[in-house]
Amino acid sequence: MSIFDSPAFQGHEGLHAFADDATGLKGFIAIHSTTRGPAAGGCRMWAYADEQAAIDDALRLARAMSFKNAVADLDLGGGKSVIIGDARAAKTPALFEAFGRAVDTLGGRYWAAEDVGVSPADLAHARRSTRFIAGLEGHKAAAGDPSPVTAEGVKRGIELCVRRVLGKDLAGVTVALQGVGHVGAYLADKLAAAGARLIIADVDEAAVNAVAVRTGARMVSTEAIFDVEADVFAPCALGGAINRHTLPRLKARIVAGGANNQLAEPAIGAALLERGVAYAPDFVINGGGIISIASEIRALGDDGAYDPAWVEMKLSRLIQTLDDILERGIRELRPTQDIAIEIAQARIDAARIDAARA
Numbered sequence: 011m012s013i014f015d016s017p018a019f020q021g022h023e024g025l026h027a028f029a030d031d032a033t034g035l036k037g038f039i040a041i042h043s044t045t046r047g048p049a050a051g052g053c054r055m056w057a058y059a060d061e062q063a064a065i066d067d068a069l070r071l072a073r074a075m076s077f078k079n080a081v082a083d084l085d086l087g088g089g090k091s092v093i094i095g096d097a098r099a100a101k102t103p104a105l106f107e108a109f110g111r112a113v114d115t116l117g118g119r120y121w122a123a124e125d126v127g128v129s130p131a132d133l134a135h136a137r138r139s140t141r142f143i144a145g146l147e148g149h150k151a152a153a154g155d156p157s158p159v160t161a162e163g164v165k166r167g168i169e170l171c172v173r174r175v176l177g178k179d180l181a182g183v184t185v186a187l188q189g190v191g192h193v194g195a196y197l198a199d200k201l202a203a204a205g206a207r208l209i210i211a212d213v214d215e216a217a218v219n220a221v222a223v224r225t226g227a228r229m230v231s232t233e234a235i236f237d238v239e240a241d242v243f244a245p246c247a248l249g250g251a252i253n254r255h256t257l258p259r260l261k262a263r264i265v266a267g268g269a270n271n272q273l274a275e276p277a278i279g280a281a282l283l284e285r286g287v288a289y290a291p292d293f294v295i296n297g298g299g300i301i302s303i304a305s306e307i308r309a310l311g312d313d314g315a316y317d318p319a320w321v322e323m324k325l326s327r328l329i330q331t332l333d334d335i336l337e338r339g340i341r342e343l344r345p346t347q348d349i350a351i352e353i354a355q356a357r358i359d360a361a362r363i364d365a366a367r368a
């Protein structure tokens with residue numbers, strides 16, 4: 011099937027292939043939408059099985075960024091880049107400089123930040139070839155690691171869900187946390203400080219031990235985490251945690267966590283609703299990180315500084331939007347994921363109409 015006929019490409023503004031023979035760089039930049047502003051989204055480095063898998067991932071992730079940025083009410087569109095390669099073996103400074111040149115050819119229509127396999131140090135190399143890189147460290151505009159802001163938003167989102175569903179605060183509430191990497195570990199600390207009881211699992215034994223020692227969390231295997239008695243299930247590992255096999259095992263009345271793409275397929279949104287489980291849509295509750303990156307992009311645009319007060323204002327509004335989505339889910343008896351997508355799409359459409367009128 012040609013790219014233009016493929017359902018994955020529908021609705022995208024562009025897909026840009028890039029390559030650099032000298033460094034072995036190969037990859038794609040997908041731009042879903044620049045209607046609300048320049049497309050922004052991370053750069054992922056992954057050993058994709060083939061080019062089609064890399065294209066599909068870039069397109070899927072770029073679309074998701076349009077929705078995430080719109081629901082967080084940022085003046086940003088959605089885009090994503092993928093570099094084909096093993097992040098543990100194929101990274102070189104020259105490869106990321108070449109990536110920076112590829113980003114630069116788009117003249118600011120796309121801003122890259124970190125994603126799986128790409129660190130602030132890698133991006134610092136890319137920054138030598140283009141100014142359209144965010145998520146850096148060590149300058150006045152720099153957002154640094156977005157994970158603490160992501161975790162803060164997720165903690166507030168969980169608190170909101172617990173208040174709505176269980177009518178109490180976090181003290182004494184049991185949270186099953188899948189994945190204690192960057193976001194999961196910060197989240198565990200915040201939940202423990204608020205008095206929540208934690209049950210945690212991670213494939214990384216050192217990570218899970220360190221969090222257990224700090225927070226008093228109970229450790230279980232990565233399989234058992236789906237079966238534990240808990241009030242909240244918080245996916246903070248990879249995508250697809252909630253699927254046809256795991257959903258019937260969950261005891262929690264709330265699913266709310268930091269991971270992207272938590273629902274293995276759209277139909278799981280309806281299945282959660284049928285089971286009476288409140289679901290905080292992933293791309294809403296985990297928007298803190300991109301809000302932090304957006305502050306850096308703003309600051310770089312006007313030679314300003316990272317602005318924690320602006321980040322706090324956007325984060326508070328995002329949690330208010332989550333509250334509205336949860337309320338509509340109950341009132342309209344519809345999956346919250348569908349409602350969140352509808353809100354994001356409406357904001358993108360409104361910006362398109364405004365732009366056409368201007």
Ligand code: NAD
Pocket residue numbers: 156157158160188189190191192193194211212213214217232246247248249268269270296297299300
């Ligand atoms: P990370 O790689 O630091 O952490 C992921 C953790 O999950 C790791 O510790 C890993 O060992 C663990 N893990 C992998 N498979 C597992 C399994 N089957 N069971 C239990 N644990 C498992 O990544 P992160 O930055 O913390 O991101 C976590 C999730 O949040 C990802 O889905 C990411 O896309 C999403 N996210 C992150 C941010 C951010 O600011 N970092 C923002 C938005 C969304």
